[in-house]
Amino acid sequence: MVTPARPAAVKVVVRTEALMRRDALSGEDRARAAEVIAARGFPLSVGGQRVSGFMPIRTEINPLPLMRRGAEEGASLALPIIRGRGQPLDMHEWSLDAPLEKRQWGIREPAFDSKVVYPDIVLTPLAAFDRRGYRIGYGAGYFDMTLNELRARKSVIAIGLAFACQEVETVPIEPHDARLDFVLTERDVIDCREA
DSSP: OOOTTOHHHHHHHHHHHHHHHHHTSOHHHHHHHHHHHHHHOOSSOOTTOEEEOOOOOTTOOOOHHHHHHHHHTTOEEEEEEOOOTTSOOEEEEEOTTSOOEEOGGGOEEOOTTSOBOOOSEEEEOOSEEOTTSOEEOSSSOHHHHHHHHHHHHSOOEEEEEOOGGGBOSOOOOOTTOOOOSEEEOSSOEEEGGGO
16 A cells, blocks of 8 residues: 555556556547647637647647637747756747747757746646646656746646546645646546635
8 A cells, every 4th residue: 555655656656557548549539639628728718818838749638729729819829948957947938830949858849039928827738637636747847846936926827738538536746736727638627726
């Protein structure tokens, strides 16, 4: 039995199992899920808001259809640039047609000289999530650090994007974990603020 005193160890197991389920989805199922989420739209008005997304890696859900929908509704967009290990991400202004550069881990990022911005809404990738709004990422803590830093500056809505198969009963919590406000899957719009 794993005790609650070792949440990091439990996260490794939960992450591995959730990623196996995610990896088992076909490319067609992943693309359809992203389109279903985009067709449904954001759970709140994004007109006039700055929405930061992410470039999908591995088998992550693709946020670009939802970001495109946000831009059509009047949102301005941003993407993260990795500062370095152990540091929050910098969010940089970006438009759908702006070029991207492959950097660390093959992640496509905006140009270094693009403007640093502070988004109102942050779309967040994840490996696993629960309905309370807690997520497990890949273990480096980039999005937790980023959300905590942004929320120290202003009010920020964090929206996790995932496939329904990534949901787990309970994510073990550590003090640095940043809670999501919503999770969007192809099946549900989960308002975690009500949990």
